[in-house]
Amino acid sequence: MSIILAAEALSCVRQDRVLFENLNFQLSAGQVLYIQGKNGAGKSSLLRLLAGLTLPEDGQILFHGKPLFAQPELYAEQLLFIGHQSGIHPQLTALQNLAFWSALTDQQLADPYQLLGSLGLAGLEDIPCFMLSAGQQRRVSLARLWFTNKPVWILDEPFTSLDQQLIARLEQHFLQHLAAGGVIVLTSHQSLSAAYPELKSLELEYRW
Amino acid sequence: MVMWRALVQRELQLLGRQKADWLNPLVFFLLVLSLFPLGIGPEPGMLKQIAPGLVWIAALLSVLLSAERLFKDDYRFGVIEQLVAGRQGLFSYVTAKICCHWLSTGVPLVLVSPLIAVLLGLDWQSWQVLVVTLLLGTPVLSLLSVLGAALTMAADKGGILQALIILPLYIPLLIFASGAMEAAATALPYTGQLAVLLAFLLFALALVPLAVRQALRMNVG
Incomplete structure (x- = not known):
């Protein structure tokens, strides 16, 4: 199976503090x-690196075997x-927010009412x-995944403020995405x- | 194009919900201009003489006033972060922002210009030139203030910082726009000044959206 996303000797420094160094995964x-870890351990910083928003202090991220910076688009x-x-x-309605994100990603949203209804926002x-x-806003945000x-998928704390029922629904959806050959990076x-089927855990330690 | 239309629609929906964003600058513009006849005295000759500078200073300040909050909400709620990560929509987002900013601040100034002409005692010819300078100049004001807003969106109290960055760039515009109106008032040719304004506009139109996109990326990264 081909490796989609990989990190090689990744390190990250924030405000003169080394959050993590020599991090590897495939x-x-x-x-x-x-990704697990205490508050301030660098989970969100790692996700921002993986999303290409910031550059690593050292090491590199590979997408299909090529460095990220060589193929950002x-x-x-x-x-x-x-x-x-x-x-x-917050000033826009759930429908307007969805219309914005579906237009940006060029995804036609056939029936937004049905989707929002199925997420308990009827x-x-x-x-x-x-x-x-807060939980309902989170649902609107996560509706994009459908x-x-x-x-x-790179998701920072997707379960925050969701109820048990929706968390179960979301995890079912994750399984479908994985079965279709996707990858998910998430913190929680x-x-x-x-x-x-294949869960890789990564524990970040809080370092001084 | 479909994407761009959806983005413009979103901006218009936001303007519809946050009416203060575009009403405040307009009211400010009218208030400032209506205070001058009261403060300086209603003598038509005097007002007519200072009108070009007055109108343009008021326009500058009111557009500046409207720009501060432009990216604040989208930045705070993570919209810009996700746009930067997604890359493809960012440029359309920037151009939609600029267009809608001009529609909501520049166009209203043009629409209330007949009222301004009455307040300041402008004649038919001067009003026409005023409208042309506003049509050429306010898009430049919008472009520059969007740039200022993008550069300062992460700053907590970015208002003064933004004014410091942007006001120097406004000055050439102020000189040539009021110059055109003064020339018209004394029956001199003014097409030269208008051509310079047009050049400003085209130059800004070509470069500013790219600079704004880069500023958004920088602020997120």
């Missing part, structure tokens, strides 16, 4: 990289990144998102409960 199609086309902030504008499609609860065709303080 992700093939169908694999999850589950190609990589970005294959990537879906949902960071710590949801990417949802009847809330037309009110501005600042009136929704109409994307990008193989690489919660343990994963679904049976992932």
Whole structure:
């Protein structure tokens, strides 16, 4: 199986503090990289590196065997990144937010009402998102995962403020994505409960 | 194109929800200009003489006022971070922002210009030149203020910083726009000044969107 995403001797420095160094991993199609660690251990920084937003202090990230910086456009086309902030504008409604993201990723969204309804947002499609609860806003943000065709998902704390039922639903969706040959990199303080065929764990230690 | 239309639609929806963003600058513009006849005295000759500079200074400040919040929300809620990671939509997003900023601040100034002409006692000819300078100049104002907003979006209180960065760039515009109006008021040819304004516009149109995109990337990275 070909390796989709790999890190070689990656290190990251923030405010003169070494968050991690000499980090290596390889992700093939169908694999999850589950990153754990204390607050401030560098989980989000690692995700931002992997999303191509920042450059590593040392080492490199490989996408299909080639360094990321040599093919940023190609990589970005294959990537879906949902960071710590949801990417949802609170003044817009759930529908308007979805329309924005579907237009940006060139994905036609056949039936947004049905999708939002299936995520437990029936009847809330037309009110501005600042009136929704934190968990409901998170659902609007994650709704993107149901109409994307990008193989690489990088998700920062996707389970935050979701209820058990939706977490189970989301993990089912992860399994489908992996079965279709995708890869997922995610951070979470919660343990994963679904049976992932190939789960790779990475524990970041908090370092002074 | 489909993407661009959706992005413009989003900006318009946001402007519809946050009316203060475009109403405040317009009200500010009108307030400043209506105070001058009261402060300086309503003598038509005097007002007519200083009108070109007045209108353009008020326009500069009101556009500057509108730009500060331009990227703040999208930055705070992670929209820009995800756009930068996705790359392909970023340029369309920038151009949609610029277009909608001009539609919401530049165009209203042109629309209220007849009222300004009455307040400041401008004649028909001077008003026409005012409209032409506004049509050529306000897009440049929008382009530059979007650039200023992009550079300062991560700064907590970016307002003054933005003014410091952008105001020097406004000055040539101010000189040539009010120059055109003064020339027209004294029946001199003014096409030269208009041509310079047009050159500013084309130059800014070509370069500023790229600079804004780079500024957004820099601020996220």
